[in-house]
Amino acid sequence: MSTNQSEQAVAEKPSKKAKQPDKKSVQKKETSTRKQQKQQQKKEKGxxxxxxxxxxxxxLRIVVVVILSAxxxxxxLMIGYGVxxxxxxxxxxxxxxxxxxxxIVTKVE
Structure with missing residues (x-):
């Protein structure tokens, strides 16, 4: 390869920094859209x-439980005393x- 060809090859390869967007800005965008999506879902549920x-x-449940307990x-009591x-x-x-x-228990005479 000549010098011109190697320079062209280097120029054609994009740098990694230029290719990937900033992680913080991507996270902010994702969280803002997620928040908006959750808010919209809550509104739709409501x-x-x-x-x-x-x-x-x-x-009525409380009344039934009290009656069943009694x-x-x-x-x-009847089973214990009679049977x-x-x-x-x-x-x-x-x-x-x-x-x-x-x-009997207190022994009152």
Whole structure:
């Protein structure tokens, strides 16, 4: 190769710095477009979103849980007193039975 040919070859090769854009400017552009895209998606979600109507409201759920808990307590008392113990199952729900148990524990004479 002659001197002119080597100079032309060097001149034809673009430098890496000229070829690639600045990384910081690319990141700024990407983040700004990403932010805009996210904001636009949120707006679209808000427009397309239907108000949620609960078939089983929260207050009714709480009431049902309280009722089921009371039923579980009563059935557990009856099973424990009547089946496991030697008493009549319905006696477990009487106030006199519980008063008798309290008297035994505190030993009131």
């Amino acid at each position: 427009q397309n979103k239907k108000p949620r109507r609960r078939i089983f409201p929260i207050w 039923a579980a307590l009563a059935s557990g 496991i113990g030697d008493g009549v199952p319905t006696d477990a729900l009487k106030v006199e039975t519980w008063q008798h148990l309290i008297d």
